[in-house]
Amino acid sequence: MRPTPPAPLDPDQLALALRPFGESRMLPRDAYLSPEVLDWERRHLFEGWMCLGRESDIPQGGMRAESVGDYGVLLTRDRDGVLRGFENACRHRGHELLPCGGASTEAKAIVCPYHAWSYRHDGSLIGAPHFREVESFDPGALSLKPVRVQQWHGWVFVDRSGEAPDLTQHIGELEGIVADYDAESLVTCESHVYDVEANWKVIVENYQECYHCSMIHPELCKVTPPDSGENIELDGNWVGGWMELRDGVETMSFDGRSGGVAMARLDQQERTTVMYVAVLPNLLISLHPDYVMSHQLVPLSPDRTRITCSWAFPPDVAAREGFDPAYAVDFWDLTNRQDWSACESVQRGMVTPHFEAGPLAPDEDGVYHFVTHMARAYQGT
Structure with a gap:
């Protein structure tokens, strides 16, 4: 592949984002606001x-x-x-x-x-x-x-581009995490499209942490402890981690009950957790015991992203008479809208004249994984 030129960003600010966790800062302000940076991303991140x-x-x-x-x-x-x-x-x-x-x-x-x-x-x-x-x-x-x-x-x-390495290299060790969910056989039962007035990276960063959950997601916190789980660092062009379900909870829904069945090949760990993965640059995958939710992101402008969210279920569940995916769809539609509102507020706040990139909390190691990945890409490395 052709060498990647650096993005039009201050290299000193990028260096701050790459400092060790606990000392680093978020990406530079222009990474979220600049049309020139989005143009660079489209040519060098979204071309693969x-x-x-x-x-x-x-x-x-x-x-x-x-x-x-x-x-x-x-x-x-x-x-x-x-x-x-x-x-x-x-x-x-x-x-x-x-x-x-x-x-x-x-x-x-x-x-x-x-x-x-x-x-x-x-x-x-x-x-x-x-x-x-x-x-x-x-x-x-x-x-x-x-x-x-x-x-x-x-x-x-x-x-x-026609020049990217094979997709298996892009996916890397995520293959071993996703395989047991048999996602290729799942049936999409419902999809929603959202236009969110926020940069696509603000949305990915929000997805990578639950530091905010106790403040804006009371329904989510009833079924999963916001401080549970851990993030994973394995080979591949992705970031992610898992969170636990509370005792007695079957899945992510308002009452914690499933309207379907758990995937056949999941082990005990997978049946009691939800895995959240961002396959870069634009796919978010949420692996639940009984369904898979995915968000497809398309940046329309530096401050606007179109998101297609879909919910997929095992084929025998989807074909069952009277099956209603609303137990999953309604829960996440509410949670999505809570997240989008927060992301839009972040975007508006970054426009203020004296905004500077802030530090990361100890709970935001998943965000750190994403931010450092982006900073290295911006450097052309």
């Missing part, structure tokens, strides 16, 4: 492996377009189940082939809504109206531009 959602969102013979911040990627799946990715732009005049963020569409062909150029699910051009008479026209040279795509436990990742 980035999550675009769940594989099950794209049926066989279907397609879906997702924003990657500054442009869109079209995902297709043919009748044989092969998943592919392309730049969401017609080879004629560049019109988007599908609107980003819309529902999946099932169709025999990809048809541009502007001039009706049509493509197969493998990206090859089928036809272009009125070009049969053009002798020099070569359909074989006008296939859609491919984007590298891989699947991991039901999540779809794209590498826009």
Whole structure:
């Protein structure tokens, strides 16, 4: 891969973020406010492996377009189940082939809504109206531009650069943590989209600590001790850790009861804890004993992030007559909104003229893992 230039940030302030835990500071103020920093992140962090959602969102013979911040990627799946990715732009005049963020569409062909150029699910051009008479026209040279795509436990990742190391290296030792949840077989029962007026890193940092939980999450604290668990440092481009469920609590819900069943292959530790993982740069995974919640983050501007939150359950549970995912969805929708409100307040506070990066509390070692990861990336190392 090409060497990464440093981000447009004060190197002395980045050095403060990299000091030993207990002495360090948060990232520089401009990391959360500067359009130039977001541009750097889009070119150097979001150009590599980035999550675009769940594989099950794209049926066989279907397609879906997702924003990657500054442009869109079209995902297709043919009748044989092969998943592919392309730049969401017609080879004629560049019109988007599908609107980003819309529902999946099932169709025999990809048809541009502007001039009706049509493509197969493998990206090859089928036809272009009125070009049969053009002798020099070569359909074989006008296939859609491919984007590298891989699947991991039901999540779809794209590498826009085409140069990132294999996804298994990006995931690293997280594979051993996620494997027992059989996430690739889970069925998404509900999804919510939130537009949050905060930088994407503020959201990840909030996710990495429960130092704030006793102040803004009374419902969450009833089912999990906010000072429980520990963070994990293993190989891979991710940060995370686990928290305990209180005695007698089955899962994260208002009353601590599950409306489903625990995953079949989980051990006792996994049945009594919730694992929270941030797969960088934009996927948050919450592994519960009976469901998996994920947040997909897309930065729209330095102070605005679109978040797609989905809840997935074992297929036999999802297919059960009368099953209602609300026990998990309603609990986390409330908790999400409490978090988003706090993150938006943080963003507004950082705009004040004399704001400076603050220190980290002893409970914020998970934030430290993320902040130091980002600081090293900003340095180009």
